[in-house]
Amino acid sequence: MGLIKLENVSKIYNDRVKALDNVSLEIMKGDWVSIMGPSGSGKSTMLNIVGCMDTPTKGVVQIDGIDITNLNKKDLTAIRRDKIGLIFQQFHLVPYLTAVENVMLAQYYHSISDEDEALQALAKVGLQDRTEHFPSQLSGGEQQRVCIARALINYPKLILADEPTGNLDEENENMVMDLLSSLHKQGHTIVVVTHDLNVCKRAEREINMQHGKILGEMECEMVCKTG
Numbered sequence: 001m002g003l004i005k006l007e008n009v010s011k012i013y014n015d016r017v018k019a020l021d022n023v024s025l026e027i028m029k030g031d032w033v034s035i036m037g038p039s040g041s042g043k044s045t046m047l048n049i050v051g052c053m054d055t056p057t058k059g060v061v062q063i064d065g066i067d068i069t070n071l072n073k074k075d076l077t078a079i080r081r082d083k084i085g086l087i088f089q090q091f092h093l094v095p096y097l098t099a100v101e102n103v104m105l106a107q108y109y110h111s112i113s114d115e116d117e118a119l120q121a122l123a124k125v126g127l128q129d130r131t132e133h134f135p136s137q138l139s140g141g142e143q144q145r146v147c148i149a150r151a152l153i154n155y156p157k158l159i160l161a162d163e164p165t166g167n168l169d170e171e172n173e174n175m176v177m178d179l180l181s182s183l184h185k186q187g188h189t190i191v192v193v194t195h196d197l198n199v200c201k202r203a204e205r206e207i208n209m210q211h212g213k214i215l216g217e218m219e220c221e222m223v224c225k226t227g
């Protein structure tokens with residue numbers, strides 16, 4: 001049974017922009033999938049729907065066996081908090097809170113208040129020496145690692161990342177991708193939207209999108225060998 005299942009999903013904005021066009025897709029527990037495609041091909045729309053931030057115009061979406069297609073905002077939020085960790089290109093850290101306070105803010109939404117656990121999450125991403133720093137005192141790669149610690153706070157089954165390395169240089173990109181790789185090895189299911197081929201190649205499955213449709217799919221090993 002797939003952790004994510006999309007059946008004939010379409011998303012139409014303002015009655016005319018077809019951002020997703022009859023997409024069907026199954027992602028299994030433990031998969032690491034990248035979604036590639038040019039700007040405007042529907043990647044973010046797909047991630048928003050899978051991440052319970054938006055609902056489709058047509059079709060059926062299941063997350064971890066739950067049909068989320070017709071849920072209201074409140075129920076979608078509950079599922080997102082229970083099952084999904086989100087990582088964005090823009091870090092969305094609160095500038096006047098320290099690294100550990102930013103992670104604790106995520107705990108607040110899960111009704112947890114445990115500084116030790118927040119510190120452990122930061123240690124997991126290698127930031128045990130940066131816990132009292134403010135975002136402005138951290139490098140881009142370190143800020144993204146705070147975001148990953150924040151995303152991990154509720155042990156989410158599913159990690160969704162939208163261009164997680166879009167604002168990083170190559171060294172920090174590698175560090176963040178190594179971290180995602182170790183999370184994958186620990187059993188997390190990972191879906192990364194990217195248009196960076198190096199980021200894409202780290203996944204097991206590559207899904208290519210164009211004009212709101214899935215054009216094709218390949219094993220990433222093949223991309224490495226041929227590319």
Ligand code: ADP
Pocket residue numbers: 013014017018019037038039040041042043044045046
């Ligand atoms: P990508 O992430 O691949 O760049 P998007 O999913 O952001 O693609 O966008 C797909 C299409 O849907 C584009 O034509 C975009 O302009 C449009 N679109 C995305 N979000 C909205 C929105 N909230 N309102 C209207 N149109 C949107």
Ligand code: ADP
Pocket residue numbers: 039040044162
């Ligand atoms: P990406 O960097 O992933 O391509 P975009 O720049 O396409 O992201 O979209 C950023 C945000 O703006 C998204 O939340 C998307 O839903 C929204 N958006 C994109 N296109 C439009 C549009 N034409 N009208 C309104 N909102 C849009």
